[in-house]
Amino acid sequence: MNSCDGSRKDVWSGEVVVAANEPIAESTWKVALDAPDFAALANPGQFLMLRLPECVDPILGRPFAVFDADPSTGRVEAVYAVVGKATSRLARLPVGAKLELWGPLGNGWRAAKRATPPKRLVLVAGGVGSAPFHMLVKELMARPERDRPDATYVFGARSENRLNCVDDFRRLGVDVRIATEDGSVGAKGLVLDVLPELFSETTDPRDVQIFACGPTPMLRAVAKWSAERKYECWTSLESPMACGMGLCFSCVVDWKNDDGTWDYKRTCVDGPVFDAARLKWD
Numbered sequence: 001m002n003s004c005d006g007s008r009k010d011v012w013s014g015e016v017v018v019a020a021n022e023p024i025a026e027s028t029w030k031v032a033l034d035a036p037d038f039a040a041l042a043n044p045g046q047f048l049m050l051r052l053p054e055c056v057d058p059i060l061g062r063p064f065a066v067f068d069a070d071p072s073t074g075r076v077e078a079v080y081a082v083v084g085k086a087t088s089r090l091a092r093l094p095v096g097a098k099l100e101l102w103g104p105l106g107n108g109w110r111a112a113k114r115a116t117p118p119k120r121l122v123l124v125a126g127g128v129g130s131a132p133f134h135m136l137v138k139e140l141m142a143r144p145e146r147d148r149p150d151a152t153y154v155f156g157a158r159s160e161n162r163l164n165c166v167d168d169f170r171r172l173g174v175d176v177r178i179a180t181e182d183g184s185v186g187a188k189g190l191v192l193d194v195l196p197e198l199f200s201e202t203t204d205p206r207d208v209q210i211f212a213c214g215p216t217p218m219l220r221a222v223a224k225w226s227a228e229r230k231y232e233c234w235t236s237l238e239s240p241m242a243c244g245m246g247l248c249f250s251c252v253v254d255w256k257n258d259d260g261t262w263d264y265k266r267t268c269v270d271g272p273v274f275d276a277a278r279l280k281w282d
């Protein structure tokens with residue numbers, strides 16, 4: 001099935017089959033779906049909506065970042081933390097079960113595209129905030145070296161048992177740094193404790209882009225840290241949302257206009273990737 005009147009060629013919706021669904025860390029699962037039409041459309045940083053068929057509680061779909069979408073195999077993957085009703089039910093789905101899927105949705109990291117690519121790109125993830133970076137890193141590492149920014153992936157978690165997908169990123173060949181709050185792996189502390197070692201006093205802010213996804217306190221801290229150094233920072237938000245298509249306005253965030261006045265933007269259609277300097281973090 002595609003969009004009802006065929007007018008949206010960039011969004012697909014239909015029923016898909018679960019090809020794999022396994023725990024990968026504490027309370028964290030990865031689901032793989034056979035969805036070739038969707039896989040052909042997805043861009044790094046976009047998200048998908050999943051709904052449990054014939055389910056009235058919850059009746060709404062839930063948004064998840066596209067972790068991977070491979071047009072050659074038709075496989076689409078998402079990584080999810082089990083936090084409530086939908087994700088608990090999702091974690092109980094066996095291989096062969098059906099799900100309703102629609103997307104890809106949102107702007108993705110292309111919102112941050114510059115005329116001249118940055119020399120230094122730092123990707124900061126916390127928890128399942130790793131998910132929207134996987135396709136981006138895959139795409140970056142497939143470029144010839146001369147066209148690739150110097151990229152580092154920084155992942156933060158509470159403890160070793162919460163680490164997810166780190167090996168996927170290592171396999172792609174990107175420089176990976178880890179911080180855990182209890183020091184069980186990598187640096188002891190928060191992602192913010194790792195960031196200073198990635199830059200020097202001679203770093204030109206114009207050469208830098210920082211992308212971040214994870215819990216709001218982490219995004220707030222990374223946005224503030226970046227602003228203090230005049231580093232451009234883009235954040236991928238996970239504001240709770242109902243429709244994912246711009247209709248319900250349940251996911252609005254405060255957004256600063258050029259003249260300094262405030263407006264609303266919908267995370268689903270205007271985001272989820274936003275220039276952090278335009279968002280209200282207090």
Ligand SMILES: Cc1cc2nc3c(=O)[nH]c(=O)nc-3n(C[C@H](O)[C@H](O)[C@H](O)COP(=O)(O)OP(=O)(O)OC[C@H]3O[C@@H](n4cnc5c(N)ncnc54)[C@H](O)[C@@H]3O)c2cc1C
Binds near residue numbers: 066272
């Ligand atoms: C664009 C986007 C991308 C996302 N990508 C991912 C992803 O890749 N992996 C992933 O695990 N999650 C992701 N999320 C969050 C995910 O959608 C929610 O965790 C999910 O909807 C929870 O559904 P549930 O029915 O299990 O929980 P519910 O029963 O609806 O809620 C359980 C608890 O979690 C809280 N909660 C629900 N949604 C959110 C949220 N978005 N932010 C903070 N707290 C919330 C509720 O307030 C409640 O306390 C994303 C959200 C957005 C908007």
